[in-house]
Amino acid sequence: MRVKLGSSPEATVAIDDRGIIVAWNPAAEQLLGWRAAEAVGKSCHQIMHGLTPAGAPLCNADCAIVQLCREGRAGRRFEMVARHADGSEVWLDVATVIVDDGTPIAVHVLSESIAAKRLAGVAAEVAQRLGAGAPHDERARQTIQTALTAREIEVLRLLAAGLGTDEIGRHLSLSSNTVRNHVQNMLPKLGLHSRIEAVVLALRAGLVHLH
Numbered sequence: 001m002r003v004k005l006g007s008s009p010e011a012t013v014a015i016d017d018r019g020i021i022v023a024w025n026p027a028a029e030q031l032l033g034w035r036a037a038e039a040v041g042k043s044c045h046q047i048m049h050g051l052t053p054a055g056a057p058l059c060n061a062d063c064a065i066v067q068l069c070r071e072g073r074a075g076r077r078f079e080m081v082a083r084h085a086d087g088s089e090v091w092l093d094v095a096t097v098i099v100d101d102g103t104p105i106a107v108h109v110l111s112e113s114i115a116a117k118r119l120a121g122v123a124a125e126v127a128q129r130l131g132a133g134a135p136h137d138e139r140a141r142q143t144i145q146t147a148l149t150a151r152e153i154e155v156l157r158l159l160a161a162g163l164g165t166d167e168i169g170r171h172l173s174l175s176s177n178t179v180r181n182h183v184q185n186m187l188p189k190l191g192l193h194s195r196i197e198a199v200v201l202a203l204r205a206g207l208v209h210l211h
Contacts, residue, residue, distance in 0.1 A: 009027060010027055010109050010110070010111060011025065011027040011028040011030070011031040011032070011109070011110040011111070012025045012027065012028060012107065012108065012109050012110070013025075013028050013039075013044075013107075013108045013110065014105050014106065014107045014108070015044045015065070015066070015069065015105070015106050015108070016069070016103065016104075016105055016106075017066065017069045017070045017103070017104050017105075018066070019043050019044050019045065019061060019062070019063070019066040020041065020042070020043060020044070021039050021040050021041065021042055021043075021044055021047060022040065022105065023036075023040065023107075024036040024039040024040050028110065031090065031110060031112060032047075032048075032082060032084055032085060032090060032110075033084045033085030033086055033177070034047055034085045038085075043061060044059065044063075044066075045059035045060055045061060045063065048080070048082045048083065049082065049083040050080040050081065050082050050083075051080065051081045052079070052080070052081070058080055059080075065096060065106050065108075066106070068096075068098060068106065069098055069104045069105070069106040070104065071104075072098060072100045072104045073098060077093070077094065077095050077096070078094050078096075079091075079092070079093060079094070080092045080094055084177075084180060086177060086180065086181065086184075087184065088177075088180035088181060088183065088184040089180070089183070089184070089194075089195065090112060090165075090180070091112060091164075091195070092110050092111065092112060093110070093111045093112075094108050094109070094110055095108070095109045096108050096109075097109075112164060112165060112166065137204040137205055137206075140201050140204040140205035141205040141206060141207070143190065143201070143205075144156065144190070144201065144202065144205050144207065147186075147189040147190055148186055148189060148190070151172075151182065152182050152185065152186045152189075153207070154172065155168060155172070155179060155182040155183060155186070156186060156198060156202050156207060157202065157207050158171060158172070159183065159195060159198060159199060159202070160198070160199045160202035160203055160207055165179050165180060165183075183195060183198070186198065
């Protein structure tokens with residue numbers, strides 16, 4: 001079964017009560033990198049590989065959203081870190097509505113707003129803990145300067161300042177995919193596993209000053 005979605009600037013994905021993707025609009029293609037022809041007909045968890053913001057597995061063949069869809073119950077809003085087609089992370093704010101016209105369908109509306117909000121919150125918390133006059137960690141600074149290219153350092157600095165992927169791209173005249181690739185490449189170079197860890201390291205190193 002395929003479902004036709006109306007025109008929308010928001011990334012919109014629909015799954016059936018088996019967890020199979022039945023609709024994938026052009027905005028979802030742009031956000032997640034998968035073409036509709038690649039995504040429709042596949043299990044949602046096989047495409048999304050969703051994690052919680054803390055890194056715990058979220059997507060599976062019988063997830064809570066599939067259960068809600070089967071029961072025809074109202075959807076909910078949640079946060080998820082999905083996998084882009086190129087393997088990089090995409091931080092998502094997901095709003096879900098269950099539509100039942102004989103066959104229940106879960107419609108997800110996705111936006112990449114969670115990254116900036118969460119990173120800004122982490123940055124503020126770390127800055128508060130460090131204190132305005134606390135000395136910077138010279139070892140963290142040297143690690144960053146040794147491991148990363150000048151462009152990667154600039155991306156990390158903007159990330160630590162609370163900017164999201166699209167905002168960093170506009171600031172540096174880069175595509176969102178290029179920014180994601182820079183972030184994905186810098187994490188193993190620094191021995192890190194998430195954007196939040198990268199933000200904390202950048203703040204410890206004094207890469208960005210928060211007031």
